[in-house]
Amino acid sequence: MxxxxxxxxxxxxxxxxxxxxxxxIDLSVRRGQVVCILGPSGSGKSxxxxxxxxxxxxxxxxxxxxxxxxxxxxxxxxxxxxxDSEIAAQRREIGMVFQQFNLFPHMTALENVCLAPIKVRGLxxxxxxxxxxxxxxxxxxxxxxxxxxxxxxxxxxxxxxIARALAMxxxxxxxxxxxxxxxPELVGDVLDVMKDLARSGMTxxxxxxxxxxxxxxxxxxxxxxxxxxxEQGDPREVLANPRNERxxxxxxxxx
Amino acid sequence: xxxxxxxxxxxxxxxxxxKAIPVRHPGRWVAMxxxxxxxxxxxxxxxxxxxxxxxxxxxxxxxxPVLAGARTTILLTVGAMVVGVVLGIIAAVMRLSPNRVLSxxxxxxxxxxxxxxxxxxxxxxxxxxxxxxxxxxxxxxDKQLGDLFGLNVDxxxxxxxxxxxxxxxxxxxxxxxLSEGAYMAEIVRAGILSVGDGQAEAATALGMSRxxxxxxxxxxxxxxxxxxxxxxxxIAMLKDTSxxxxxPYAELFFNYEAIGSRTFQIFPALIGALLWYxxxxxxxxxxxxxxEKRFSRxxxxxxxxxxxxxxxxxxxxxxxxxxx
Numbered sequence: 054m055x056x057x058x059x060x061x062x063x064x065x066x067x068x069x070x071x072x073x074x075x076x077x078i079d080l081s082v083r084r085g086q087v088v089c090i091l092g093p094s095g096s097g098k099s100x101x102x103x104x105x106x107x108x109x110x111x112x113x114x115x116x117x118x119x120x121x122x123x124x125x126x127x128x129x130x131x132x133x134x135x136x137d138s139e140i141a142a143q144r145r146e147i148g149m150v151f152q153q154f155n156l157f158p159h160m161t162a163l164e165n166v167c168l169a170p171i172k173v174r175g176l177x178x179x180x181x182x183x184x185x186x187x188x189x190x191x192x193x194x195x196x197x198x199x200x201x202x203x204x205x206x207x208x209x210x211x212x213x214x215i216a217r218a219l220a221m222x223x224x225x226x227x228x229x230x231x232x233x234x235x236x237p238e239l240v241g242d243v244l245d246v247m248k249d250l251a252r253s254g255m256t257x258x259x260x261x262x263x264x265x266x267x268x269x270x271x272x273x274x275x276x277x278x279x280x281x282x283x284e285q286g287d288p289r290e291v292l293a294n295p296r297n298e299r300x301x302x303x304x305x306x307x308x
Numbered sequence: 309x310x311x312x313x314x315x316x317x318x319x320x321x322x323x324x325x326x327k328a329i330p331v332r333h334p335g336r337w338v339a340m341x342x343x344x345x346x347x348x349x350x351x352x353x354x355x356x357x358x359x360x361x362x363x364x365x366x367x368x369x370x371x372x373p374v375l376a377g378a379r380t381t382i383l384l385t386v387g388a389m390v391v392g393v394v395l396g397i398i399a400a401v402m403r404l405s406p407n408r409v410l411s412x413x414x415x416x417x418x419x420x421x422x423x424x425x426x427x428x429x430x431x432x433x434x435x436x437x438x439x440x441x442x443x444x445x446x447x448x449x450d451k452q453l454g455d456l457f458g459l460n461v462d463x464x465x466x467x468x469x470x471x472x473x474x475x476x477x478x479x480x481x482x483x484x485x486l487s488e489g490a491y492m493a494e495i496v497r498a499g500i501l502s503v504g505d506g507q508a509e510a511a512t513a514l515g516m517s518r519x520x521x522x523x524x525x526x527x528x529x530x531x532x533x534x535x536x537x538x539x540x541x542x543i544a545m546l547k548d549t550s551x552x553x554x555x556p557y558a559e560l561f562f563n564y565e566a567i568g569s570r571t572f573q574i575f576p577a578l579i580g581a582l583l584w585y586x587x588x589x590x591x592x593x594x595x596x597x598x599x600e601k602r603f604s605r606x607x608x609x610x611x612x613x614x615x616x617x618x619x620x621x622x623x624x625x626x627x628x629x630x631x632x
Contacts, residue, residue, distance in 0.1 A: 106513055108509060108512065108513065137517065137518065138517065141512075141515045141516065141517055142515065143515075144512065144513055144514070144515040145514070145515030147513075148513075149510075149513040151506060151509070151510060151513075153506050155504075155506040155507060155509065155510035156510075157507065157510070157511075157525055157529075158529065159528045159529055168514075168524060168525075169511075169514035169515065169516060172516065172520055172524065173514065173515050173516055173520070214510075217514070218513075218514070221514060221515065
């Protein structure tokens with residue numbers, strides 16, 4: 054396994070009860086790469102993303118982040134389940150942004166950003182607030198630090214959510230349809246923040262329907278359907294000349 | 309353009325306010341008249357019926373036994389609610405734990421104490437002193453284990469006389485607190501379940517532990533659902549402390565009954581107790597309103613706040629709305 058690989062998935066399977074959602078996903082994401090995952094709803098793309106930080110447990114295959122198996126340790130040729138505290142330690146290194154933002158409604162924007170750095174990383178309140186202020190400025194919300202989520206628009210909430218994830222200094226960022234719940238005119242601001250982040254060298258896995266974003270900043274595009282990857286390659290190439298029939302069908306509907 | 313220029317001008321500025329004839333509501337006036345008559349009859353009865361002995365009620369309203377009883381009632385209410393809330397949170401978190409043993413224990417606890425009447429619990433705790441003379445704290449089964457190995461073991465750390473420990477006050481406090489914990493567990497559980505899964509998920513994704521997620525993210529939000537029924541529980545508890553009279557222990561109701569039977573003014577004594585409970589409950593209602601407001605921080609104030617909205621007249625009813 055090369056040092057260069059941030060996420061490595063090998064034959065990842067996941068079932069909910071009898072329904073098999075992931076039917077063998079092989080994917081490698083290199084450090085600094087932006088991988089966009091496209092596909093119809095129900096294709097398993099969000100589930101795969103949630104497996105990467107162990108919000109979902111995989112049933113078969115291997116999945117590692119930065120050379121470390123997710124949720125397991127391997128000792129003497131056998132897998133041992135990680136303790137909750139060990140899994141939490143792994144998740145600290147992986148930021149996640151949700152479709153529904155999931156900001157903590159009882160805290161201001163700044164408090165949302167500072168909670169985990171203070172309580173989990175052990176930062177002092179002053180240091181956390183300083184860093185939180187910088188991050189909120191970076192996402193263009195320097196004037197909304199003391200607003201509660203209910204006082205912010207969807208786009209602003211999602212940018213706070215991105216700042217909250219970045220406050221843990223993650224080495225990998227996961228985006229689960231970050232713009233799907235937003236009004237069309239608010240999508241641009243969020244995508245701009247994500248583009249800046251991509252250009253700064255952050256490793257990102259983005260489940261999205263934003264074809265333009267994939268074309269502009271994606272290094273790799275993955276098209277998923279029915280629990281498998283059906284096509285993968287350079288986004289400009291795949292979007293212009295899709296080879297797989299299902300990719301063609303999907304793109305003809307969304308483009 | 310000439311003929312309708314006047315109306316266009318009006319349309320450009322503010323249009324004239326509507327002056328319509330309002331709908332008549334004769335039913336409201338009839339209802340008001342009927343109720344006014346009934347209220348007048350009731351007040352007349354209160355004043356003219358000599359059995360009330362208003363002067364007796366007034367003279368006894370602030371006598372030492374009454375004040376001592378009221379103080380005990382307040383202490384019992386606060387104490388039993390503290391015990392109840394703490395037990396309730398523990399039981400609710402246990403109930404939702406993935407550990408089956410913990411969730412079963414929590415279920416059995418809530419089942420037992422919700423199934424047994426408080427009055428029975430109060431009387432039983434009052435007489436529980438007959439079960440044990442002393443309460444000893446030490447290693448479990450120390451004597452039995454010692455006998456097994458032929459040793460004379462005594463690991464007793466602390467011995468308390470049961471009759472001292474379960475004095476009337478403690479017996480009442482435990483009976484009400486344990487019972488309350490079972491009800492609070494259900495309220496807290498409902499509150500925790502009302503918080504969306506996404507919240508715990510976001511906290512988990514940030515690397516926060518289960519306990520931290522519960523304390524900092526889920527419970528503070530659950531409070532919005534927990535606080536209103538808890539306010540009702542406090543008011544219900546204030547009234548249920550009267551059951552402690554049967555432990556027996558001298559709280560407000562006990563002392564008023566004593567006054568009544570000593571002076572043969574039984575009914576006026578009950579009216580005195582009624583006035584005290586009425587006054588104390590009313591104070592709690594006002595406190596409940598402000599506490600609810602505090603816990604709705606970051607949300608718009610709706611529903612539960614409306615009942616006492618007059619306290620907040622003239623202030624905006626929302627903490628803040630979306631402004632973009």
